[in-house]
Amino acid sequence: MSVTGARARTQSRVTVGGLRLGRTAVVMACLLAAVSVSGCRDAREIESVGFVLGLGIDETADGRVEVWAQVALPSAKPAEEEKQHSWTETSIGDTVWDALRQLNNRSTKVLFRAHVRALVFGERFARGGVARALDVLARDGQFRYKSWVFVTSDPVGDVLGVETKQSSSAALYLDDLMRNTARSSTAPRSRFLDLLTAIEQPGDQPLLARVSLAGPADGGGQPEGEESTAEAGRAGRDQGAGGPEGAESAPDTEPKELRVEGSAALCGDRMAGWLDAEETAMALMACNRLPAYSFVMPMPGDEGGTIGFEMIRSHADTLFPKGIHTGHAAGLVTEVVIRITGTVDIREVLSSEQLMSMQSLDRLQAGISRHLEAGIRRLVDAAQNRLGCDVISIGECVRRRVPAKVWEEDVAPTWHDQFRAIAIVPEVHFEVGKRGMTMQSPRPVD
């Protein structure tokens, strides 16, 4: 065995030994770090965290901002029926952040805003401009852009304070409503993200779902009258045009329920007015954002008879007969055709007319189209004259067709004025699809 070979082996052993020592040192350092840098120093126990489920924001009579936070109170035992599931705290400040800051200071729990399900604006605040609340929420790393946004004409504290048997808090109830039932209701699925993106586009103004307090007697009931029977949420119309006092006539002692129906139309960040259930559905249909819609209308050719439908498909095209593909033409949008096609399924026939002939079916289809076309006309009238803002996204269609520079510099600044003067012509054509498992209504022998 040579001396060189022995030296090489010794060196090799030393190197391996050094490596092992190094690795052991690294492993020990990692273990020590895992123990000492684990965050236990300023850890927050879950009991000390207040999970905010609902946020409410309104303006007081003296122009200050009032904020409500509905905070979940998780219970250790699932069967604690007596225990309160949530509590609502309120605070007033000069700005939204000021009020939130004070709310934080007064709360015994650290308010955690990552689980906010519902953001409710009071009407007064919405009319003054919701941008005052958007900045603080958009900067917040915790707040979710997927939170639902509502506007109410009722006191925000009362809305968040409603107790329902279906959910443990009003905010969760609203969340469930929007997730599961709003698909077929007549309120826009308005998320915080939609509000953020829409207020910056004058041609695509936001519609926010309206939440209101309703007594149990009002729930689902419809006023009488031929046309009034037509829409599922026509009851909201009475409140809609009425403004903030609409729901306050109900006696305070009566237990309240929450109803999500209709919408608040915003012009920029300021609320311009209410749209009732039918107008909201028509606006959503014109913007291709109506997932489902059900309605009842008089049976054509049978006075006193009614027929109920469920809309299963609709598609709207906004057409510019004169073309607006150049910047020059963009300033001259004078006429727009909203062409809507779709299919409805028959869900209920209460009439002697059983639609067993092609002529009767054609008559029905024409009647449906006329009925919906009239709804679109009412919406256009409301948007152009009552609200004065483009809630049917015609401006967005223009923006997509013209060069960006032309839109930004020439069209967008004056779009609200231009929109009011445009002749908007609805063309609606609907077909009847399925008629269910029976061809005719079951009837006793005469």
Place this chain on the structure above:
Amino acid sequence: MGDRPGHGSRDEIYYTQIVVITAMIVFATGFLAAARVLVPVAGTAAWISVLIGGAFGLGIAVLAGYLAARFPDHSLVRMAERVFGAPLGKLIGLTFAAYCTVVLGLGSRESVLAMWIAFLQTTPPVLISAVFYVLIIYAAYLGIEAIARVSLIFFSLVVASLLVLTALASPVAVPGRLLPIVGNGLGPVMRAGFLAASYAGESIVVLAFIRHLKDKRGASRAMATGVATGMAIMAVATGFGVMMLGVRGISRVTFPVLETARMVGFGQFLERAEILFLALWFSAALLKLATVFYASITSIADVLGLRDYRPLIIPYALLGAALSLIPKTVLETFDYLNAFVRYSVWYTIALPVVLLAGAVIRGLREGGNDVRDRGAG
């Protein structure tokens, strides 16, 4: 003159690993905020400008690949020394190391800010940066082969995460927001394309270690494929950002991709899922920064004539960490980033062009055998 046999000279990397490393260098840190840089210029056509930038980047990658094929056993500094002689070659090597240092400093600062602002608000950014650099040091110590292997694993996870994100984002995205298709016009789109090319141009970092590629004939193709992949990922991220937030929204937010990730979720049972994506993305950013770190210190070692780059690791890491802390605010960071995006593309074009032109004019090729020698032989 070939490379001196130092540590890591026996490392071998394969075609796919070069593709993955190149792609990661191109997109891993840039895509966090690329849309915020490009959308104000190109408007709705920002995603097209990324593709145009990718086309520029392909040109840069192909040139760099040809250069690597011409000097298969040389690092970038050795190539420069061969073409222009030792003094000028070392100077070019130093400029390359400086470029890598800026990429490292800005990339690490951007990643640290994204973690700090969005998630770790109460953690000092210096601590996040320190954790980053500890991991980078360890990766650099293990060498490019280890980085390449880990990159291969994480790249597939990152791509899978982006595909999942795309699928989940589809219901929230509004394709109409990508119209008008030409955005702010052809001129601005081309200008934004040139800005985007700076991200693709970062692929020249690969020149520092392309000599470890086992089959040198595929160098050009591997780099080009990597650039195309990285820029395609960035184009998708930009396009979805515009579809979800709109042009104004993208221009306003700090990190568009983070906002996009925050808006998706798996129904009601898994909220705040963005942390899963971000863990993967930051792993990709970490591997990119480790690669750039490795490229930088091996280049400096070549310039200084060191046999082993490892003694440089700790001092250079301290320098990098200190440089990454120079921008005090987010605004300052983005100012530096904008300046880098605007001007660095010229360097990334000039470097391979100058070296390749010098090599062609002087007829240099391979380790010591120039074209004339071969012709004479």
